[in-house]
Amino acid sequence: MSDLEFRSVSVAYGSRPALEPFTDRVRSGEWLGVVGPNGAGKSSLLRAAAGLVPYGGEVAVDGDVLARMSARARAGRVAYVAQNPLIPDDMAVFDYVLLGRTPYVGYFGTESAHDRRVVADVLDRLDLGGFAHRMLATMSGGERQRVVIARALAQESPVLLLDEPTSALDIGHQQQALELVTDLRRHQQITVVSAMHDLTLAGTYTDRLVMLHEGEVVASGSARDVLTAERLGEVFHVCVSVDVDPEDGTVIVVPRRGFPA
Amino acid sequence: MTAVAADVVATNAAHARAAAGTRRWCAIGGILLVGAIVVGASIGPAGPDSWRVPLELLDRLPLIAIDSGVTDAEWNIVWRIRMPRVILAALVGGMLSVAGASYQGVFRNPLVDPYLLGAAAGAGLGATLALTTGRSATSAWPFDPVPTAAFVFAVLTVAVTYVVGASFSGSPRGADRSGVTLVLAGVAVVAFVTALQTFILQRNQDVVREVYQWILGRLSGATWSDVMLVLPYVAVSCLVLMLHRRHLDVFRVGDDEAAALGLPIGRTRVVIVVAATLGTAAVVSVSGLIAFVGLVIPHAIRLMAGASYRRVIPLSLLFGAAFLIIADIPGRMLSSPAETPIGVVTAFLGAPFFVYLLRTRRFV
Numbered sequence: 001m002s003d004l005e006f007r008s009v010s011v012a013y014g015s016r017p018a019l020e021p022f023t024d025r026v027r028s029g030e031w032l033g034v035v036g037p038n039g040a041g042k043s044s045l046l047r048a049a050a051g052l053v054p055y056g057g058e059v060a061v062d063g064d065v066l067a068r069m070s071a072r073a074r075a076g077r078v079a080y081v082a083q084n085p086l087i088p089d090d091m092a093v094f095d096y097v098l099l100g101r102t103p104y105v106g107y108f109g110t111e112s113a114h115d116r117r118v119v120a121d122v123l124d125r126l127d128l129g130g131f132a133h134r135m136l137a138t139m140s141g142g143e144r145q146r147v148v149i150a151r152a153l154a155q156e157s158p159v160l161l162l163d164e165p166t167s168a169l170d171i172g173h174q175q176q177a178l179e180l181v182t183d184l185r186r187h188q189q190i191t192v193v194s195a196m197h198d199l200t201l202a203g204t205y206t207d208r209l210v211m212l213h214e215g216e217v218v219a220s221g222s223a224r225d226v227l228t229a230e231r232l233g234e235v236f237h238v239c240v241s242v243d244v245d246p247e248d249g250t251v252i253v254v255p256r257r258g259f260p261a
Numbered sequence: 262m263t264a265v266a267a268d269v270v271a272t273n274a275a276h277a278r279a280a281a282g283t284r285r286w287c288a289i290g291g292i293l294l295v296g297a298i299v300v301g302a303s304i305g306p307a308g309p310d311s312w313r314v315p316l317e318l319l320d321r322l323p324l325i326a327i328d329s330g331v332t333d334a335e336w337n338i339v340w341r342i343r344m345p346r347v348i349l350a351a352l353v354g355g356m357l358s359v360a361g362a363s364y365q366g367v368f369r370n371p372l373v374d375p376y377l378l379g380a381a382a383g384a385g386l387g388a389t390l391a392l393t394t395g396r397s398a399t400s401a402w403p404f405d406p407v408p409t410a411a412f413v414f415a416v417l418t419v420a421v422t423y424v425v426g427a428s429f430s431g432s433p434r435g436a437d438r439s440g441v442t443l444v445l446a447g448v449a450v451v452a453f454v455t456a457l458q459t460f461i462l463q464r465n466q467d468v469v470r471e472v473y474q475w476i477l478g479r480l481s482g483a484t485w486s487d488v489m490l491v492l493p494y495v496a497v498s499c500l501v502l503m504l505h506r507r508h509l510d511v512f513r514v515g516d517d518e519a520a521a522l523g524l525p526i527g528r529t530r531v532v533i534v535v536a537a538t539l540g541t542a543a544v545v546s547v548s549g550l551i552a553f554v555g556l557v558i559p560h561a562i563r564l565m566a567g568a569s570y571r572r573v574i575p576l577s578l579l580f581g582a583a584f585l586i587i588a589d590i591p592g593r594m595l596s597s598p599a600e601t602p603i604g605v606v607t608a609f610l611g612a613p614f615f616v617y618l619l620r621t622r623r624f625v
Contacts, residue, residue, distance in 0.1 A: 072523035
């Protein structure tokens with residue numbers, strides 16, 4: 001059980017609004033994809049939910065308002081993976097993933113055997129067991145992305161926020177990472193909200209899409225409803241055609257040459 | 262046994278190995294420090310034969326009786342003159358190294374030293390003021406006003422840096438929590454305070470030499486009362502920083518991630534900076550500006566023992582303390598009675614050693 005509720009969440013940087021009041025309810029185990037052009041407010045939405053920017057309105061998990069919790073208690077509910085996570089080169093994979101246990105360690109405490117067991121377990125599930133003592137500097141881009149997701153999973157929070165989780169990966173590693181999230185969501189009922197740039201992948205993997213444009217919601221619903229050629233042309237200023245796979249209903253966004261009318 | 266169970270066993274074994282590694286490094290540091298103290302106490306231009314001092318030190322331990330042949334007068338030289346200086350060197354070296362490592366961690370900047378936010382510049386200004394304007398007025402005082410003035414001005418300067426940095430910390434992405442504004446505020450405040458000090462010196466040319474010597478740093482003439490003066494600050498500061506070594510590891514993944522992991526980063530950063538600054542101000546006020554130690558010892562530790570602050574902080578304390586005791590020995594021997602300032606010796610010994618480490622160890 002981990003409903004994530006946004007109640008009129010708004011973000012402004014100085015006098016410039018980045019996100020107009022946003023209201024939505026992501027049900028337990030659901031995956032909400034947030035799409036939209038650069039600067040549309042996707043990251044602001046995720047950063048607000050993670051408590052990293054001041055925001056108006058409320059974010060609640062299972063009815064508990066996050067702003068009223070301590071930073072540690074909030075971290076126990078919501079895990080966050082940044083768009084460009086800082087990867088300390090000279091840190092071992094195991095130690096990096098162990099940082100995910102921070103919310104469960106007392107202020108002056110140290111990680112317990114249980115914390116290390118959770119980390120070993122997560123590494124194992126993500127096929128990273130053999131990498132535990134490698135330095136992060138020696139990992140490839142795809143491996144690093146898995147390690148970062150492993151850290152978020154070690155946090156054992158029921159809500160996972162992913163800001164552009166696959167933007168730096170090749171198509172194979174993109175798929176691998178998204179399959180991994182899908183798998184975790186199914187088996188552990190993790191609620192996922194992710195900002196995504198690749199519209200076809202976003203439509204394929206998520207349950208529901210929200211499209212933001214200049215801080216406001218312009219469309220919400222299934223990939224078929226949200227990703228129309230006309231709307232994409234308006235919002236992204238692109239020329240695309242949208243095909244639907246007749247067999248499984250996958251929405252495929254194909255860029256076309258030329259400028260939109 | 263399942264794969265996961267095997268992995269857990271392997272993980273626990275690896276954890277035990279890592280813990281044993283940390284203990285081994287701490288043991289090496291501890292032995293080095295004790296060795297440095299004994300050698301430091303044994304060497305000096307006057308006093309008993311060097312080889313007799315370790316025996317006498319052993320003799321002073323409970324349950325051990327050795328006839329070292331050290332007379333009471335000779336022991337006085339060791340205990341009243343050498344020992345306070347050795348212990349002070351240990352406190353100063355350990356404090357500067359731990360403070361430097363903490364600053365580097367909390368600002369995620371490898372080029373930062375403990376003087377970053379103005380502790381050194383403030384102490385310099387305080388000492389200059391005490392040596393110029395206050396000299397005639399305070400000559401009758403029962404204590405030397407220079408360390409007090411240096412300490413007060415060091416703390417004041419860092420406080421000003423903090424106020425200035427906090428008042429400009431609004432950035433387009435909301436609150437600036439990366440500490441960059443603070444570092445830049447430090448640059449401005451240090452420039453201002455240094456200009457002030459230069460101006461005062463310009464008008465009081467007669468004390469230029471005295472101030473210059475103070476700035477170069479020295480441990481000569483250290484007494485037990487100097488040790489007692491800085492000990493409380495160093496003890497509290499090091500204790501606080503030791504208790505935050507896990508937090509410094511969390512800082513390594515960036516402010517956003519650290520905050521998302523539940524670390525109250527604003528508060529934690531203030532606690533660490535205040536602790537490091539108080540300790541630094543205290544040691545600067547008695548020893549002057551000893552360059553290099555706070556910057557290079559933590560990096561040397563990282564190259565030798567790994568970059569986790571769980572090792573870097575305790576090892577900086579031990580190795581920094583031992584390093585400054587050893588670096589102080591040639592200063593006492595070489596050109597006595599006109600001593601070589603310790604700041605010169607630390608850089609002279611430390612720089613080649615650091616280059617050697619850089620060449621032989623790889624960062625990965």
